[in-house]
Amino acid sequence: MLGEVAKTLGIARCHYCGKACQMPKESMENAAACPRCGSALHLRNFNSLSSTWALLITAVILFVPANVYPVMSVFMFGNGMADTIISGIIHLMHAGQYPIAILVFVASILVPLFKMIGLGALLLAVQFGWSINRRQAATIFRIINFIGPWSMLDLFMISILVTLVNLGFIATIQTGPGATAFAGVVVVTMLAAHTFDQRIIWDLVEE
Amino acid sequence: MANLIESELHIVVCPDCDLVLERHVLKSNEVASCPRCGAQLYRTKPQMLDLTLAYSLTGLFFFIPANTLPVLTFSILGKFSTNTMLNGAEQLFEAGYWWMSFLVLMCSVVVPLIELFLLAAISIALKSQRFFKAAGQMMLLHSKISEWSLLEVYLLGILIAYIKMIDLGNVIPGIGLLCFVMMLASSVLARQAFDVETGFDILEKKTDELCLEK
Numbered sequence: 001m002l003g004e005v006a007k008t009l010g011i012a013r014c015h016y017c018g019k020a021c022q023m024p025k026e027s028m029e030n031a032a033a034c035p036r037c038g039s040a041l042h043l044r045n046f047n048s049l050s051s052t053w054a055l056l057i058t059a060v061i062l063f064v065p066a067n068v069y070p071v072m073s074v075f076m077f078g079n080g081m082a083d084t085i086i087s088g089i090i091h092l093m094h095a096g097q098y099p100i101a102i103l104v105f106v107a108s109i110l111v112p113l114f115k116m117i118g119l120g121a122l123l124l125a126v127q128f129g130w131s132i133n134r135r136q137a138a139t140i141f142r143i144i145n146f147i148g149p150w151s152m153l154d155l156f157m158i159s160i161l162v163t164l165v166n167l168g169f170i171a172t173i174q175t176g177p178g179a180t181a182f183a184g185v186v187v188v189t190m191l192a193a194h195t196f197d198q199r200i201i202w203d204l205v206e207e
Numbered sequence: 208m209a210n211l212i213e214s215e216l217h218i219v220v221c222p223d224c225d226l227v228l229e230r231h232v233l234k235s236n237e238v239a240s241c242p243r244c245g246a247q248l249y250r251t252k253p254q255m256l257d258l259t260l261a262y263s264l265t266g267l268f269f270f271i272p273a274n275t276l277p278v279l280t281f282s283i284l285g286k287f288s289t290n291t292m293l294n295g296a297e298q299l300f301e302a303g304y305w306w307m308s309f310l311v312l313m314c315s316v317v318v319p320l321i322e323l324f325l326l327a328a329i330s331i332a333l334k335s336q337r338f339f340k341a342a343g344q345m346m347l348l349h350s351k352i353s354e355w356s357l358l359e360v361y362l363l364g365i366l367i368a369y370i371k372m373i374d375l376g377n378v379i380p381g382i383g384l385l386c387f388v389m390m391l392a393s394s395v396l397a398r399q400a401f402d403v404e405t406g407f408d409i410l411e412k413k414t415d416e417l418c419l420e421k
């Protein structure tokens with residue numbers, strides 16, 4: 001029994017309390033509850049692939065308005081200037097603030113792109129049963145999970161700036177519609193990483 | 208398969224790759240990891256309940272000042288405005304960005320508060336050997352919400368806002384920032400001190416003992 005895959009033995013690990021539970025014979029797929037904490041048991045998450053696909057596609061669609069519309073407008077002495085994510089980064093670079101420009105670029109552009117491309121590649125591999133280096137794939141998924149929340153950085157910064165710089169005619173900072181779409185991208189990609197069942201990576205054939 | 212129930216206690220299933228492995232007894236502070244995928248399987252947590260309780264109560268102590276006192280103050284030409292954790296979300300809501308306001312409020316105020324409260328309540332319940340049912344439910348709720356507590360990301364947001372505004376005017380860090388950092392540090396420590404599976408192990412052991420006594 002040791003060294004085998006739990007699914008083939010009809011054993012499911014409870015997602016919340018970690019108990020290894022024997023699934024009842026008549027309900028091998030679903031509809032069993034953990035005897036210790038009462039959570040639903042699954043050998044593999046129900047509809048993991050299609051839910052993750054749906055959320056991933058939503059994220060890709062939302063990523064377009066997030067980059068086209070301004071996320072933030074700065075008004076100084078009556079003169080307004082709206083910035084999209086990319087133009088904001090370019091302005092930071094012109095102002096010589098390279099470290100922050102790089103940080104914002106990583107958090108708002110690289111991280112969401114890496115998440116979407118990485119999850120897309122994993123989904124394709126599972127969907128078509130490609131033989132992959134499973135340890136590498138698992139590492140990619142762990143990175144996606146770890147970096148996910150850090151793209152909230154820009155949104156928190158905007159929420160701080162709108163109250164911090166609130167001086168009427170002299171200086172005001174306002175939010176733009178792009179920020180709403182970007183918030184959607186962050187949340188939806190986090191949910192997508194959550195619905196993806198990483199155990200299906202290990203059900204694939206090793207390269 | 209018949210002997211599975213007896214051996215259930217001695218096996219552990221890898222959460223990431225679903226491999227069935229033998230459960231060993233660990234020395235204190237040791238971590239067992241999966242030989243196939245490297246995931247963390249289980250660990251021992253000496254003084255888990257005491258440490259979790261201490262850190263989460265410290266975090267709760269700093270919660271109200273961290274959220275209501277000024278984090279940063281910006282001044283230019285003699286006029287100034289301040290930012291607190293709460294009025295950021297409030298301002299977004301007033302500007303009609305209710306979705307962003309909701310998200311910022313959840314990830315930087317509501318979920319961190321619930322998390323600290325749950326960790327404190329769980330350790331009290333398990334220590335006092337009462338409210339077992341509630342303790343189980345609180346542990347489930349905690350593992351469902353804790354990934355949405357994003358205080359450390361918020362701290363980086365404060366830092367970037369500070370550096371960005373320093374060229375335009377005068378930015379002064381306030382006492383709220385100090386309280387926020389203290390709250391962040393204690394909530395990270397509390398989260399690390401606590402392990403939900405060890406929590407359920409303790410719960411299971413104590414319920415079994417109670418059943419035997421009756």
